[in-house]
Amino acid sequence: MTEPEDRRLYALTALALAGMLVAAGMIFLYAPQDALQGPVQRIFYLHVNSAIAAYICFGMVVAGGVAYLWKESVRGDRLARAAATVGLVFTTNAFVMGMIWAKPIWNWDPSKTWDARVTSTAVLWVVYAGYLLVRRFATPGRPAMRLAAVVGIVGFVDVPVVHFSVQWWRTLHPGPVIDAAGGPALPPEMLLAFMVTMVAVLLLAGTLVAIRYRIEARRDELEDRAVAAQLELAASHGSR
Amino acid sequence: MSYLIEAYAFAVMLLGGFLVYSLVQLRRRS
Numbered sequence: 001m002t003e004p005e006d007r008r009l010y011a012l013t014a015l016a017l018a019g020m021l022v023a024a025g026m027i028f029l030y031a032p033q034d035a036l037q038g039p040v041q042r043i044f045y046l047h048v049n050s051a052i053a054a055y056i057c058f059g060m061v062v063a064g065g066v067a068y069l070w071k072e073s074v075r076g077d078r079l080a081r082a083a084a085t086v087g088l089v090f091t092t093n094a095f096v097m098g099m100i101w102a103k104p105i106w107n108w109d110p111s112k113t114w115d116a117r118v119t120s121t122a123v124l125w126v127v128y129a130g131y132l133l134v135r136r137f138a139t140p141g142r143p144a145m146r147l148a149a150v151v152g153i154v155g156f157v158d159v160p161v162v163h164f165s166v167q168w169w170r171t172l173h174p175g176p177v178i179d180a181a182g183g184p185a186l187p188p189e190m191l192l193a194f195m196v197t198m199v200a201v202l203l204l205a206g207t208l209v210a211i212r213y214r215i216e217a218r219r220d221e222l223e224d225r226a227v228a229a230q231l232e233l234a235a236s237h238g239s240r
Numbered sequence: 241m242s243y244l245i246e247a248y249a250f251a252v253m254l255l256g257g258f259l260v261y262s263l264v265q266l267r268r269r270s
Contacts (some may be wrong), residue, residue: 006266013263043247050251089258093251099245140253211262 009211016207019124019200023193031193043101045197048178051121052198053205055159057087060209061158066148077145078220080133080152080213086205088128095121098173106172115164117173120159125154140223177217 027045060083067076098118108115128199129153138144155186158181166173184191 009266010263013259039244040247042244046248046251086258088261089254093254096243096250096254100250104243190243204259208259211259212264215262215265 009207012207012210016200019203023197023200026193026196030189032151032187032189034129037105040104041082043097044177045196045223047094047096047097047101048194049198049201050090050097051162053122053201054094055085055092055163056202057083057205057209058124058152058159060158061087061128061131061152065152068145068149069153071208072142074145074220077149078213078216079209080149081216083211084131084135085212086208088125088132089208091125091128092123094227097127101199102172108172113172115172116168117162120158120162120165124155124158127151127158153217168221 023045027042031042032044033039038100061080063145064073064076064080064083065071070079087192095118098121099108131148134151135144138147161168166176177186178194180192186194
């Protein structure tokens with residue numbers, strides 16, 4: 001039987017999918033075509049918003065890690081686990097979409113031309129993939145939670161590096177467009193399409209984190225039950 | 241145009257695939 005919390009998650013999923021359909025309409029039907037780049041510029045809307053969603057997810061990893069280290073909050077640790085997975089998926093999306101966009105615009109070959117944004121994003125990807133590996137292969141329990149919290153918090157140092165890389169280094173990737181000095185460097189129709197996509201992508205990311213959180217909570221419940229059963233068994237053997 | 245289609249096809253497969261995978265996991269554990 002479906003529990004009420006699961007039903008809420010399914011409703012949230014339907015809302016997120018509807019949001020993504022509206023965003024697709026804004027990207028492909030409403031937003032005007034870029035005069036210089038042509039249709040390929042429409043990659044921008046999901047590419048940039050995926051990166052924003054990833055930053056926010058990694059922020060949640062930090063918040064969860066701090067909650068764990070400060071108050072030993074298991075919920076905080078669970079939030080960090082859920083958000084790290086979703087953040088990694090959105091980083092992958094931003095990364096791959098960016099590389100596909102770079103090919104026709106810069107004729108970019110990563111083996112020949114260094115780019116600060118690409119390199120710092122690759123580091124970010126490896127850091128949080130490492131975080132998930134720690135979670136997977138460390139023996140479950142408090143030491144693993146503590147180690148993961150530290151990795152998640154320290155790894156976040158790379159997020160501002162990714163964000164400001166286009167200002168700190170002379171590089172191929174264009175500078176800020178939305179948070180450019182003097183306001184967004186976009187026509188109003190493109191800005192509206194961007195904002196609608198941002199709402200839809202953040203709703204999708206939030207939904208995914210909520211689903212992953214629920215999965216992690218069930219996993220914890222099963223582990224607790226298994227440990228309790230083992231303790232009971234050991235106690236019954238000891239009393240004989 | 242083909243780069244645009246390639247990029248969005250990848251995004252739909254990755255994000256959609258991850259959503260479906262998560263929903264299946266959620267259903268299995270309930």
